[in-house]
Amino acid sequence: MSNYPKKCWYVAATCDEITESPLARRLLGEDVVLWRGANGVVSAFENRCAHRGFPLAVGSVDGDRLVCGYHGCTYDTEGKCVSTPAQPQVPTGMRVRVFPVLEKPPFVWIWLGQPSASTGSQPPRLPFINDPAWSSFGDTWHVNANYMMIHEHYLDFSYAPILHRRDVPEEIRTMPAFNDIEVTETTVSYTRLLPDAQLADWEAEATGLDRTRTYKRRERGTFSSPALHFQSWEVAVSPDEVYTTARLHAVTPETETTTHVFMRGARDYALGSGLVTNHLKAFLAEVTRRDMATIEMVSRHSGYDGWRGGVEFQADEAALRARRIVGVMLAKEAGRAALRPGRAPVSRSDSLSPMHATTTS
């Protein structure tokens, strides 16, 4: 049993990854082929020809059709086989499974649940993307860990002075508790205010601010959906002037134990400066390397069940709220159970171990 809700839009790829050369990618355990027709429209199929199960990603795009590289079965954007070189008539009803997709630059989103359920839902709105007040850049990576470990890691920043000691201002030796946690049915956000402190190296180099004085900071983070995390780091020069560095992580489960992450980093200062972009890119790449190495180490050593089985801190409040939101989504998808979503024992509602939420007494 997996712990990712299927009735949710996830990022499948960045727009520029999908071309007329079909792309194979495993998403939520499904083997998917993503391709772009000559008309520019993106489609996502099960990566398996309906004839002999040949991977369609090894095929080619011909106009607005995808052609299998084995017997030449040709599919339109609806997944319907429209021609087979071997015989004049296509076998009745021959088609491949199609997944709903939405292209909203910079991402292509995919829906891997029941297709009819996708129409009532939209991907979460992305902050700072395509907003002229921000400069942004992207990066993607692959992590050998369950996707919730990535969410939960980012929803509790209390490890920062330990794991990223040089990147947290010298005077801040422990992260203060969250000041505010705001919940809705489907999201959780936190705010944390930091004591006055001088700039860390990366902050000084990115912002160009005066290193001799101290600044107030505010950190904010949001679990928008199982597919999206957002975080911002604000350095206040004065009550009206704030330098914000932000990032969003589109988190897409590949399998139960591996995850794709599509990151966008952004800032609302030094707009258009290639130097600052390169600096932030290098800085975030290094921070990410340490973050992911840590998560992967726990994943190898203890797995997600070991991760989530530990003692929780107050600082885990936001992560626990996110876990409950996901647990309710999973329980709803699992169908009838004696106890309603959220009221069953945690291990039953979203554990990775085999579970029988649908079993009733």
Added chain:
Amino acid sequence: MSAPAATKAGANVHEFTTELIVRRRNTPAEGVVVLDLAHPQGEELPRWEPGAHIDLLLSEKLTRQYSLCGDSGDPSVWRVGVLLDPDSRGGSQYVHDNLQEGAQVQVRGPRNHFELVDAPKYRFIAGGIGITPIFAMVEEVQREGSDWTLLYGGRTRASMAFAEELAERFGDRVTLWPQDERGFLDLASLLKDPADDTLVYCCGPEGLLSAVENQCAHWPAGALHIERFAAKAPTAEDAAAALDRFDVVCQRTGVTFEITGDMSILETLEEADIPIMGSCYEGVCGTCEARVLEGTPDHRDSVLSDAEKDAGEVMLVCVSRSRTERLVLDL
């Protein structure tokens, strides 16, 4: 940015709270107003799922819960339907008198304790204004292509909000049952044959909820989902088993509180700044739900089902107490 707050036990945990304006108001049935609430600057509102409700914070002392009844896929508006209750404790009277188009109202939420669980088939039963959450559910299951029927009762046809729209859009799936024309709802035939692949959802007045509970007694556990908006009266048996004095351990925070007769668990925790949320303080809204790690709660709420109370995994700390001297909560 203000200075960091003084050290306290934990964060201020709260639900999304904002001021919205009444963008549209109409009266689709006798005694019912429907309000479309939107952000004054047109900002998107938090997403919700069918079965969700919000608080309207009408005045300092007047907070009321109303189910969301519009299209859960539309983040630009929250729609509520409010029946003017002749025995109003002030909430519905205030809404009817004061929330005209353009008026401002503070809202909080959304939260959901009436979740729409996936199933191949649904039997929806609505009584009067109980149609509001059911309408949102019907929209969703229709979109997903599930099989469903709705039995919708009311005093008279004219008192039944959305009756015409439902019948027009969904035809045979909807059975309208005005009491003055057809008598009491025929629950016995609707619920006669339990089915493994069918869930029953019911919202309406207490009489209807109890009747449906009785008629579903022979259905599989977890098949029936109901939502109560009025507190059920505690029985004498409940009162006898209660402890006057017990300890509540907040496990994550690492502190213990003694609870005595005159204070609720929620009040005690709030006073000590333990991060927890509350709204109705009478066991109907479900906001203060806490996970129980050890001990046996003495459940007094109207949200949890009997099976959920027996399981004892969660409790509502605004009204519920303890049957054991020590209760360990995930706080």
